[in-house]
Amino acid sequence: MFNHPTDVPILVLTEEQSWQLLSSAELGRLVLIVGGRPDIFPVNIAADGRSLIFRTAPGTKLAELSVNEQVLVEADDFSSEEGWSVVVRGTAERLETSQEIAHAESLGLHSWVPTLKDFYVRVTPTEVSGRHFLFGPQRERELGEGSDSA
Amino acid sequence: MFNHPTDVPILVLTEEQSWQLLSSAELGRLVLIVGGRPDIFPVNIAADGRSLIFRTAPGTKLAELSVNEQVLVEADDFSSEEGWSVVVRGTAERLETSQEIAHAESLGLHSWVPTLKDFYVRVTPTEVSGRHFLFGPQRERELGEGSDSA
Numbered sequence: 001m002f003n004h005p006t007d008v009p010i011l012v013l014t015e016e017q018s019w020q021l022l023s024s025a026e027l028g029r030l031v032l033i034v035g036g037r038p039d040i041f042p043v044n045i046a047a048d049g050r051s052l053i054f055r056t057a058p059g060t061k062l063a064e065l066s067v068n069e070q071v072l073v074e075a076d077d078f079s080s081e082e083g084w085s086v087v088v089r090g091t092a093e094r095l096e097t098s099q100e101i102a103h104a105e106s107l108g109l110h111s112w113v114p115t116l117k118d119f120y121v122r123v124t125p126t127e128v129s130g131r132h133f134l135f136g137p138q139r140e141r142e143l144g145e146g147s148d149s150a
Numbered sequence: 151m152f153n154h155p156t157d158v159p160i161l162v163l164t165e166e167q168s169w170q171l172l173s174s175a176e177l178g179r180l181v182l183i184v185g186g187r188p189d190i191f192p193v194n195i196a197a198d199g200r201s202l203i204f205r206t207a208p209g210t211k212l213a214e215l216s217v218n219e220q221v222l223v224e225a226d227d228f229s230s231e232e233g234w235s236v237v238v239r240g241t242a243e244r245l246e247t248s249q250e251i252a253h254a255e256s257l258g259l260h261s262w263v264p265t266l267k268d269f270y271v272r273v274t275p276t277e278v279s280g281r282h283f284l285f286g287p288q289r290e291r292e293l294g295e296g297s298d299s300a
Contacts (some may be wrong), residue, residue, distance in 0.1 A: 027228055031181055031188050038181050038188045040224045042235045074190045078177055085192045110285070135260070 002084075002132040013130030018086045021130060023047045025086075026076035030054065032092070038124055040083045044072060046107040052094075052123040055109045065092045065121060073123055078133075086130040088123060093118040152234075152282040161279030168236045173197045175225035175236075176236060180204065182221045182242070195223060197258040202273045203237055203245075205259045215242050223273055228283075236280040238273060243257060245270040 001020075002010045007016050013021070028045040031038055043054040052073055065071070071092045076085035104120035111118045154161045163171070171282070179193040179273075181188055193204040200263055221242045226235035245251050256268035261268045 005297070027226075029179060029190070029224060029226075032192055032223050035187065037220070038183065038222055040179070040181055040222055040237055041191075042224075042228070042233070070187070071188055072188055074179060076177075076179075076192050087190055107194075136177070 001079055002082075002134075004132070004134050006015050009134045011132040011134075013084070013086070015128050015130075015140055017132075018078070018128045018130030019047065019050065020094060021077075021086050022075060022088070024051065026075045027074040028052070028054070030071055032069060034063065039141065043073070044110050045075065046109050048104075048122070051090075051125065053104050053107055053109060054118055054123070055104070055111050055118050055120050057111065057118050065094065069093075071123060081135055083133040083135070084130065085133075088125045089127040089129075090123045090125040092123050093124055127144050151231075154282070154284050159284045159289050161280060161282040161284075163234070163236070163282055165278050165280075167282075168278045168280030169197065169200065171227075171234050171236050172225060174225070174240070178202070178204070178220060178223045178225040179224055180221055182215065194260050195221070195225065198254075198257060198260050198272070201240075203254050203270055203274065204273070205254075205255055205268050207260045207261065207268050214242065219243075222228075223241060231290075233278065233283040233285070235283075238275045239277040239291055240273045240275040242271050242273050245272055271272065290294065 002011055002013075002017070005013055011045045022045075025047075026044055028043055030041045033039070043056065045052050054073075069092045071090060073088045073090075074085060077083060091134050099122060104122075109120070152163070152167070153162055160192070172195075175195055175197075178193055180191045180193045193206065196203050219242045221240060223238045224235060224242075227233060245254055251270060256273075259270070
C-alpha cells in the first residue's frame with residue numbers, strides 16, 4: 001500500500017492515505033490542554049467522512065471540552081516490519097441534535113464507561129498528517145559510537 | 151493481573167502496576183508543546199528503573215527538546231476484552247555523558263530514523279497514572295435514547 005523510495009524509511013502520507021488508515025482505526029488518543037497543560041486519553045474513534053467521532057461520558061475531563069476546543073487525535077499501528085501514525089489536529093464539539101446523535105450511533109462506536117448518558121464528540125480537522133515507517137535491516141544497526149551524541 | 155471490583159469497568163492502577171505495564175511496552179507516544187501548541191509523536195520506549203528512555207534523531211522536533219522540558223508519554227494496549235493506558239508526566243532531558251549513553255544503548259532501543267547521530271532522551275516522571283479497562287457485556291449495550299445527550 002505504501003511504496004517508499006529506496007533508503008527512505010519514513011514516508012510522508014497524503015491526506016487521502018491518512019484517511020484510509022484512520023478509517024480502519026478503532027482506537028485513538030485524544031490530546032487536549034486541561035488547565036494549561038497537555039493531557040492524553042485513549043478513545044474509541046470512528047471516521048465519518050473527513051471528521052472523527054468519539055464517545056465519552058459525563059464527569060470526565062473529556063466532558064469539559066468546550067465548543068471549538070483545539071485538540072489532537074493520534075492513531076497508529078505497528079508491527080516489527082512497518083508502522084504508521086496519523087495525527088488529526090482540529091476542533092472538537094459535542095453533538096447536540098438528535099439527528100447528529102442518531103447518525104453518530106449508527107457508526108457503532110463503543111463507550112469506555114457504560115452509562116446511559118454518554119455523548120458524542122466530533123473532531124473537525126484543520127490539519128491531517130501521516131507517516132508510514134519501514135523498519136528494514138537498518139533498524140537493527142546499532143550505534144557503536146556514543147560519543148557522537150554529546 | 152487486575153482484579154476489578156464488580157461493576158467497576160475502569161480500575162485506577164497503582165504506580166507499581168503502572169510501571170509493570172510500562173516495562174512491557176515498546177511503543178509510546180510523546181506529547182510535548184511545540185510553539186505553544188501540543189504535538190504528538192510515536193516513540194520506541196524502554197523503562198529504566200522508574201524513568202523512561204527513548205531515542206530520536208537530530209533535525210526532528212524531538213531534537214529541540216530543551217533540558218527539563220515538560221512532556222507526557224503515553225503507552226497502551228487493547229484487546230476486545232480488556233485494555234490499559236499509562237501516562238507518565240515528567241521532564242525530558244537529553245543524555246550527554248558517555249556513561250549515560252552506554253547505559254541507554256544497553257536497553258536495546260531501536261531508532262525510528264536510521265542515523266549514526268541518534269541521541270537518547272530520559273523522561274523523569276513527576277506523575278504516573280494508569281487505568282485498566284474491562285470491556286464486558288455492558289460494552290455491547292447501546293444507548294437507544296439519544297435525546298439524553300442534548
